[in-house]
Amino acid sequence: MTETDTRRRFVGRWSLLSSLAAATPEVRLLVLTQLAFNVGFFMVLPYLSVYLFEDLGLRAAFVGAVLGLRTFSQQGLFFVGGSLADRWGVKPVVLTGCVCRILGFAGLALFTSVPGIVVATVLTGFAGALFSPAVESALATAAGGTEDGGRSRVDAFALFNVCGQIGSFAGPLVGSVLLLADFSAACLSAAGVFVAIMLAHLRWLPSGPGVHATDSWRDGWREVLGNRPFLLFAAAMSTQLVAYNQLYLLLPLEVERAWGSQSPLGWFFALSSVFVVAAQLPITKRAHTHAALPLGLAVMAVGFAVMAVAVPAQPRGIPGLIPPAAFVLLLALGQMIAMPVARDAIARMASGRRLGTYYGVFASIGGAAVLLGSVAVGALIDAVPSTGWPLAAPWCAVGALLTGSALTVRVVFPARRRDEATD
Template sequence: MNSIERRALGGLASLYVFRMLGLFMVLPVLMVYGEGYRDSTPMLLGLAMGAYGLSQALLQIPLGLLSDRWGRKPIIYAGLALFALGSVIAALTDSVYGLIVGRVLQGCGAIAAAVMALVADLTRDEKRGIAMAIIGASIGVAFMLAVILGPALAGAGGLPAIFWVTAVLALLGGLLVWRVVPTPQVPRRSAVYSSGFQTVLRSRFVWRLVSGAFFSHLLLTALFVALPLVLVDRLGWPAGEHWRLYGPLMLGTFVLMLPLMRAAEKSARVPLALNLACLALAGGSAALLPVSGGILVVLLAAFFTGFNLLEALLPAQLTRKAPADARGAATGLYATLQFFGTFVGGTLGGFLFGLGGASAVAALGFTVLLAWILLWWLLRE
């Protein structure tokens, strides 16, 4: 890679780590610590967990299209400011409804499409695969750090501590984009609003990839609706100590994912790798069933290996296929489905957890996985 590509990747991968760290840190603790908020119920806490996904889903495509026309950086700055504001509101509230409002406002900083498109703008086509793999890996790093730091921060200062740290990270991310990331020289096209998006919507291959983003994030969020309480109630592991499980687990699965990703890319077996990663996510639902601690760890390892692999491969494949002047639209659709999956997983998972506990959430996971497999078969090329 040349110097511009290295600067761009270093800055944007760090931005992804900062931003996703703030979003992911609440996943392993919100259902436990959220019980102390006024008016909290399992369903409302599940809604709070997934609420940012709804506003993200609604705004990713419009902001992705605007980034094609107005430039990537202005959209990124505005999104990070909204994200920081929502974090402050969530940090100051003592009501579950205030928590939901803060999470919705966090989601209004819907910059994932603009960031992925900026990566594509600043890298050559032959380097784009590894660039997207690095961005995907940065999300995996953020997730790994978040599930370790989230329980530790919540144990020290509750959920407000997490949201204050999140606000600071958003501001640091804006400074990073300003000072480190180059500004691309990309011609602005008004036609991208219609033709580019229509091209994206007609592609079966694109829909196969973005549906993977939807289902994987639905399963992830639903898992974390039930998993922290399973660890506390069924296995007797205090919430503040969950990082001792998540830390080695995430590090091990991340290290395992990297050679799998490289092997798939080099041997042109990415479709097979995607299918196997999809099946591995069944481990998350199975972990919610009454199993021993050792089996639970193995099942979670399968889930997180598959999830991290999907996070690296799906966006890399998407940006290779999308037209150059419609990458913002394509990544916008990807991010929309990704975050809508988060919203559905949190809301539906919380509702079912309130009705039938962890087993009901596990049943949801298995049902979703079957629907995913059927859809991928229908969208095969």
């Protein structure tokens, strides 16, 4: 039996380790990069607000501004990082992002002044804006161009999601242990993680000039922003990010009401992570065509419908936690169905060109949608009465948004043939 045959036999088992073993070295490096990125990032960020507010005694308004600045410097600037990857090449952009994140975390460990905290926070966010679209574009290229022992783009992005979830789950646990020493220890350890990532990419990530190094910025953005089907697709799919953000807005409010505190939230996030790690690869094996896009959005909408029916009854105690648990699982299931296919669809719409810019613009549109959606949902929460059926209004609104997106994707982007989606 040849090495290729052996790898293909492993692929059929659809476990994380066998999928990693079957991947090409570049794909394996990139998906493990996502795991390490999330470990380092979540060692610090979940604890930053408490550190700034309680340990440093900063005002809540300033803490909120710092967190918002970090989100904007990352999510809002993804298109910049993607454009740089197209011009400079993936490797220098990823390495620059690692340097920014190292300096950002070191700054949070060493500085307690307001200017120092602001600069460190911006560096931490901008680092993600640099390396995230670069890594996604590199993964799309590496997976889409592999034959023997490689993964298709959809499968590679499914593996990417699994590794990211492992990092998101492990990072806060590691950070909580390091916090037994102090916050600086967590920050410096996270900086060390990114030093290791930087050295690994310096050694193993292939080098090469940017595919569009000689093109002007204007030409690149004109091409991407002139692709109307892509922009419509990005707008439609941004609703899944708005829906996911309700894990941090609507869900905590409902858990607080049902249980009397937010202590079960950690268990819900753990449940979601374990579900993704266990189920993503088998689900993608079955849901890997274009038809998965509206299906995934519809499944997420069902999760919001469950909450819209349950919330007005206001169950308490353990019965009150059952609908939120179903919501978390349905939200994760919908994302597992839709998002690997969505990331493959981006590469197809781009025709393999300017992938960094396409992935960056896609993420930035999602970030803008989250900002607008959070404001709208928050205003709706404030506007409706706190008892009875009006409590269902925010859940219905996001569910309707997802349903509209599912219909848009289904009508405007009709399902492709199975062989076309997996060529």
